[in-house]
Amino acid sequence: MSDPQTRLERELIQSARRGDLHAFNRLVESYQDMAYHTAYRILNDPEAAADATQEAFISAYRHLNEFRDGSFKAWLLRIVTNACYDILRARQRHPSESIDDLLGADEEREPPDFIDHREGPEERAVRAELNRFLQEGIAALPDDQRVVLVLADVQGLSYEEIASATRTNLGTVKSRLNRARLRLRDWLLERQELLPERYRLDSGPL
Amino acid sequence: MSNLEHVTDQLSLFLDGRLNRREQARLEEHLRACVDCRRQLATLRYSVSLMKQAPPIRAPRSFTLSDEQAARALPRWQPGWLYQSLRGLTAFAAVMFLVVFSADILSTSRFGVSAPSSAQTAPATSAPFNAVPAPQAAEDNQSKSVATTAAAAAPVAPAGPSTRAVAQPTAPASAPPALPATSGVAKPTTVAGTAESVQPTTAPVVGGPAAAVSPQPTATAIPIATPAPSVEPASAPTPEARVRLGELPWRAVEVGLLGVVVLSVGGLLALRIYRA
Numbered sequence: 001m002s003d004p005q006t007r008l009e010r011e012l013i014q015s016a017r018r019g020d021l022h023a024f025n026r027l028v029e030s031y032q033d034m035a036y037h038t039a040y041r042i043l044n045d046p047e048a049a050a051d052a053t054q055e056a057f058i059s060a061y062r063h064l065n066e067f068r069d070g071s072f073k074a075w076l077l078r079i080v081t082n083a084c085y086d087i088l089r090a091r092q093r094h095p096s097e098s099i100d101d102l103l104g105a106d107e108e109r110e111p112p113d114f115i116d117h118r119e120g121p122e123e124r125a126v127r128a129e130l131n132r133f134l135q136e137g138i139a140a141l142p143d144d145q146r147v148v149l150v151l152a153d154v155q156g157l158s159y160e161e162i163a164s165a166t167r168t169n170l171g172t173v174k175s176r177l178n179r180a181r182l183r184l185r186d187w188l189l190e191r192q193e194l195l196p197e198r199y200r201l202d203s204g205p206l
Numbered sequence: 207m208s209n210l211e212h213v214t215d216q217l218s219l220f221l222d223g224r225l226n227r228r229e230q231a232r233l234e235e236h237l238r239a240c241v242d243c244r245r246q247l248a249t250l251r252y253s254v255s256l257m258k259q260a261p262p263i264r265a266p267r268s269f270t271l272s273d274e275q276a277a278r279a280l281p282r283w284q285p286g287w288l289y290q291s292l293r294g295l296t297a298f299a300a301v302m303f304l305v306v307f308s309a310d311i312l313s314t315s316r317f318g319v320s321a322p323s324s325a326q327t328a329p330a331t332s333a334p335f336n337a338v339p340a341p342q343a344a345e346d347n348q349s350k351s352v353a354t355t356a357a358a359a360a361p362v363a364p365a366g367p368s369t370r371a372v373a374q375p376t377a378p379a380s381a382p383p384a385l386p387a388t389s390g391v392a393k394p395t396t397v398a399g400t401a402e403s404v405q406p407t408t409a410p411v412v413g414g415p416a417a418a419v420s421p422q423p424t425a426t427a428i429p430i431a432t433p434a435p436s437v438e439p440a441s442a443p444t445p446e447a448r449v450r451l452g453e454l455p456w457r458a459v460e461v462g463l464l465g466v467v468v469l470s471v472g473g474l475l476a477l478r479i480y481r482a
Contacts, residue, residue, distance in 0.1 A: 025270035036265035050266060057269050062279045113264040127261045134260045153257040159224065178218035185253035199259075201252045 009072055017064050024064070027072075028057050033115060034073065034155070035080045040112065041150040042084045044139040052083040059083065074157055078165035081147060088143050126196045133195055137187045145180035152177050213243050217250050289477050296470040303463035310456050 009030075015023035035056055039049035056079045067075050111128040138146055144166075151157045151165060162173045192200050216233055219225050225233060237244050271279065 021271060021273065021276045024276075028270045029268070032265040032269045033262065035269070037263040040263055041260070046266065050269075053265065054269050057271060058275060058279045061271055061276060113266065114261040115264045116261060130256075130259070131261050131263075134257065138257075149257070153254055154260055156258075159222075174219060174224070175215075178215060181218050181250055181254055182214065184257065185250050188253050188256065189249060199256060201249065 013064070013067065013072065016061075024061055031073065031076055032057070035076060038077060038080050038150060038155055039084055041135070041138055041154055042081075042147055043087055044135060046112065048087050052080065052087055055086070056080040056083040071161065073155075074161040074165065077151060077155060077157060077161075081151065081165045084147065126198075129196050130199055133188075133191070137184050137191075140187055141180055141183060145176050145183065148173055148176040149180040149184065153181075213240075214246055217243075217247050220247070221251055221254060289474065292470050292473050292477070296467055296474065299463050299466040299470065303460060303467060306456070306459055306463060310460065 009027070012023045012027050016027060032053065036049055036053045039052040039056075040046065043049050043052060056076070059082070060076055060079050063079070111131060114124070114127055114131070116124070116127060138149065141149060147166060148162055151162045152159075157165065159170055159173050159177075162177075163170050166173070168176075188195075189201070213233065213236060216225060216229065220230065220233055237247060
């Protein structure tokens with residue numbers, strides 16, 4: 001994030017803390033795609049992701065005073081992660097509700113709205129394919145591994161930020177991420193032929 | 207093979223540049239020699255890079271907060287750790303108070319029955335047969351004398367007079383039990399006085415009416431009590447005295463617990479008001 005943006009962001013946060021809802025909503029606007037994307041990857045369900053995102057922004061507004069210097073994005077993602085965990089826990093308590101989502105529903109589901117500037121219809125179809133493929137692979141991971149993988153490889157948080165977001169320690173983050181990546185790799189390699197050609201691993205010499 | 211496992215554990219960290227220099231050098235050296243691990247690394251790198259190409263998704267709607275949402279977000283107060291722990295403390299202190307208090311009452315009434323043994327070591331050995339327990343029970347209860355104990359003492363008190371009737375004629379030795387009943391109803395402090403009052407035969411007479419009056423008031427009883435020991439000079443402080451003194455901390459604990467309850471309830475109220 002470039003410097004002027006950070007300065008603007010800091011000003012918005014200051015104003016929002018003083019109760020300026022308009023300033024806070026400008027922050028929401030600049031982060032809602034990122035927040036929703038994260039929740040979507042973790043929860044694999046558009047409605048649940050929207051719920052988690054809304055819940056996260058409400059909670060962020062409520063706890064804005066607790067934000068200290070550092071990355072606002074990482075702080076926000078921590079709240080989003082919490083909101084996602086709430087939903088994941090609720091699913092565990094009532095598993096029947098989510099099984100429908102996991103089975104079949106994926107097929108009929110419209111592809112999400114991608115943020116992409118080179119939008120041609122063909123391009124869009126390929127991206128949708130890649131997206132579904134990756135999403136399925138991520139969804140196959142255990143919850144804890146999936147959360148860490150999304151925060152690290154989709155959102156690019158540091159290990160330290162992930163540890164804080166998931167309330168674990170560095171060692172746990174490292175081992176979860178490692179296991180998640182290995183597992184996802186195996187999953188992807190087994191189904192490579194389903195990938196659009198350009199995304200396949202060319203089996204050249206190593 | 208265990209080496210391979212160790213290497214795969216490190217590949218992820220290696221990709222992120224999170225190995226320290228020595229680990230990194232060792233891994234690189236191993237990778238130069240091991241095709242298997244090179245393949246592992248290549249496939250892992252590929253998978254991670256693919257993941258990083260996951261198309262960013264646009265939020266399906268705006269998540270900006272409305273005025274109502276914002277208003278609802280702010281005042282909604284979730285009890286913080288301070289509130290929670292205060293609540294826990296209140297409950298704990300209240301329960302402890304009840305436990306201590308009832309243990310106190312139970313033990314004293316039983317103590318009263320078993321007291322004769324200690325009384326026997328005292329001068330009044332031969333003295334009032336059934337009389338002894340009764341007054342002493344009254345005494346003990348009273349020496350605790352937290353308001354309600356007065357009630358507990360009440361049923362015992364009636365026994366007092368009958369004792370006295372017996373006691374007076376019998377002997378000085380019989381006097382103590384009777385007196386204690388009277389003074390006992392009232393005083394915690396005069397404990398030692400029970401022993402002192404052994405001699406006076408007249409004392410019981412004083413005691414009689416006092417006992418009749420005193421069942422209800424605890425606090426007011428104390429003054430009535432004090433004269434009793436002073437009627438006669440102390441002859442010998444008995445074991446009883448020591449036993450009773452040992453009971454004093456009970457009351458301190460009770461008062462302390464009650465204080466904790468009151469304070470923490472006050473704290474809870476203050477927190478509520480402050481947050482609201």
